[in-house]
Structures are given as C-alpha cells and as structure tokens.
C-alpha cells in the first residue's frame with residue numbers, strides 16, 4: 001500500500017492531505033466548483049404552488065458553506081474526530097456557555113450517554129442503581145425514556161400541563177419515593193419546561209437533572225439558554241432539528257467529573273484522554289497503576305468504564321460548524337413563523353387549543369402544537385396531508401401505551417405511573433403539530449392556516 005496508511009489506533013501516518021503544490025491548486029479548483037455546484041443544484045427555489053408544493057414539517061436549510069466544509073473535510077480525509085470536531089465542540093460549548101461539550105452520533109446516543117454517565121461507579125453513593133426511580137413524562141420522544149429502561153432503572157411517569165405539553169410540576173412531589181435518583185425531561189417542541197420548579201425539586205431531594213435539549217436548542221428560560229440547567233444536557237442534530245449534521249448530537253455539562261465520565265463512555269470506556277491521533281497526551285502513558293493490571297500497562301488500553309463508541313465523523317462535524325454559524329438566524333426564523341401561525345390561527349382558538357410559551361421563557365420552537373377541543377383530530381390531519389401539509393403527532397403520544405411497554409404493562413412491573421395521565425392521553429388523541437422551520441415562507445404559513453380553517457369548516461378573513 002502506498003501513500004496514507006492507518007494504524008490500529010486510528011493514527012494516520014505517511015502522506016497527509018496536502019495544502020500546497022498541485023494538491024493546493026486542485027483544492028482551490030474543487031472548492032470553486034462546489035460553490036458553482038451549490039448554485040446550480042440547490043440555490044434556485046421552485047415557486048410555491050398551494051396544494052401542490054409539499055410543505056414539510058422540517059428539513060435541512062443550508063447553503064454553499066455546508067457543502068464546502070463537507071468537501072474540505074473529505075479531501076483532508078482525516079475521517080474521525082479532528083479539527084472540525086474540536087472546533088464544533090468548542091463553539092457549541094461557547095454558544096451554550098457550558099464548559100464541556102462532546103459530539104456524539106445522535107440525540108438518542110446523547111441521552112443514553114448522559115444517563116449512563118450517572119450510573120458510573122465514580123459517583124459513589126450518588127450513582128443511579130438498577131431499580132432506582134427516574135421521574136419523566138410519557139408525552140414525548142421514546143429515547144428520553146429508553147435509557148432508563150435499558151439500564152434496569154424505573155421510569156416514573158407524571159402527567160403534562162395541557163397548556164404547554166410540558167411536565168405538570170404539581171405532580172412531582174407525588175412521584176417522589178425513597179428510590180428516586182433523577183429527573184429526565186425534554187423541553188417539549190422547543191418550549192422550556194418550568195425549570196425553576198423542577199430545579200428546586202431536584203435540589204430539595206438531591207436528584208440529578210438530565211435536560212433533553214434535543215428539540216430546544218436556542219430556547220431561553222429566565223434569560224438563560226436551556227441545556228445548562230441540568231447536570232447534563234443533550235442535543236440532536238438529525239435534519240428536522242434546529243441545526244443538522246445529518247446524524248449527530250451532543251452531550252454537555254458544567255461538571256469536570258461528569259465531563260470526564262461522558263468522554264470515557266463515549267470513547268469505548270477508555271481512561272486515556274489522548275485526542276484522536278495523539279499518543280501520550282498525559283506524558284505518563286507507561287507509568288501508572290490501574291486495577292490489577294501490571295504496572296505501566298499502556299494507558300491507551302486502560303478502560304475505566306464499560307463504554308460505547310458514539311463518536312462522530314469529521315465530515316459530520318464539518319457540516320455542523322457551518323450550521324452552528326446560522327443557528328441564531330434559524331432560531332429567529334422559527335420564532336417569527338410561530339408568531340405568524342399564532343396570529344393567523346387566533347380566531348380558531350374556540351375549537352383549537354393553541355400552544356402557549358411557558359412563563360419566563362423564550363422558546364426556540366420546534367413545531368406548532370394544536371389540540372382539538374372537541375375531537376376530530378384524525379380527520380383534520382388527513383385533510384391537511386391531502387393538501388400536502390405535513391403533520392406530526394407529539395411523538396409517542398402516551399409512551400406507556402406503546403407496544404414496547406406491552407410486557408411491562410402486562411406485569412405492572414418496571415415502571416410507575418402517577419395519577420391517570422389524562423392530559424397525556426388528550427394529547428395522544430386530539431393533538432398534532434405542523435412545522436415552523438426556517439424553510440417555510442409566509443405564503444406557506446398563510447396557506448397552512450387557511451387550510452386548517454377550511455378543514456374545520458371556518459374561514460379566516
């Protein structure tokens with residue numbers, strides 16, 4: 001084999017991607033062509049034709065910058081965690097104002113990693129044990145709950161507040177037991193939950209708080225960005241989200257202790273902190289004692305956790321860097337689109353319960369959730385889909401009614417429910433949402449609102 005060779009630890013040796021000479025000139029030509037390609041393939045927008053043009057609930061919004069970064073990183077051919085990944089971790093952490101930020105392969109792996117970090121032996125008596133309870137909601141995305149069940153801890157479901165579809169904080173006290181160790185909650189569709197009450201509850205009972213920020217990047221509560229209120233926060237960069245890298249996510253924490261655990265678990269469970277392609281970062285690679293390993297056993301192969309490999313590729317991170325630069329504009333566009341739909345649909349508030357921002361918050365809306373006051377959701381959704389308006393349910397509806405809960409429901413084991421989850425069931429039966437993503441035009445929003453009115457036998461003047 002000639003040229004580049006890759007060793008077993010992922011180190012690149014031999015030729016590195018050239019930036020000078022012929023390679024440099026070719027790189028410039030390729031970049032110029034990529035810009036031309038973007039203009040030819042993507043820049044022109046087809047005119048919107050009501051009823052014919054599909055109106056998705058979300059989608060990728062990008063320009064030449066994403067393609068340029070992607071191709072640049074491809075040509076560099078580092079492939080795994082590299083300079084773009086470092087840059088994105090640093091810049092996302094800086095944006096959020098959080099000390100440690102780790103890129104991972106998805107929002108679901110971010111949630112699994114965040115939860116798993118709290119089961120680390122390093123936390124001593126504070127670690128979550130199998131059989132410990134974790135308070136959460138059933139109206140949400142399944143992978144906020146899955147890590148709890150997968151580990152053998154017990155999810156305890158409380159109902160949601162119908163006005164915000166977020167946790168009903170009045171039920172938290174009822175949910176607590178001597179085995180409660182953590183609260184794991186998402187900010188529903190970008191609308192923050194009542195952070196002040198949840199944080200006070202967690203402090204009172206010394207509970208961990210995991211903040212699933214996957215649908216809320218850019219949201220504020222009490223003037224601060226969400227994601228940093230929990231001991232650990234998570235993001236998803238799947239295409240419908242506020243920014244995308246195709247697949248991807250992040251885990252962030254202010255705590256040095258949790259940060260080190262998250263990094264170890266993400267990177268195979270290893271103890272060593274050497275960045276990808278670097279050996280002997282700590283300077284004591286062959287000079288330490290671990291477990292009952294022989295003295296000086298290579299620190300690169302010392303494992304302090306039973307870990308995963310949830311790292312991202314450098315190409316994903318390169319796209320993420322270009323997306324993060326656009327994030328503030330994306331969040332503003334989502335807020336504008338939400339305000340437009342709210343204004344247009346206000347006359348239908350007698351039949352449609354419209355979404356309300358949580359007190360003291362400035363949401364970073366993921367979608368526009370509506371609940372039909374007198375039923376008829378399925379017919380309305382079918383009508384909108386016929387009109388090419390894409391709709392979504394609030395994810396799992398009531399998670400406890402999903403088939404993955406069949407065995408647990410049958411035996412009444414492995415989970416607990418507080419009260420009757422009546423508001424959760426109402427959302428499952430009567431609610432749906434449409435998009436507010438930056439790719440929507442005012443024309444589309446007007447058509448969406450008019451279509452909803454028409455389907456309900458009403459007119460908007």
Ligand SMILES: Cc1ncc(COP(=O)(O)O)c(C=O)c1O
Nearest residue numbers: 106107108141186214215236238
């Ligand atoms: C609240 C929430 N958490 C986690 C996830 C999982 O993210 P991913 O699709 O990147 O695994 C999603 C997915 O959209 C989500 O809505």
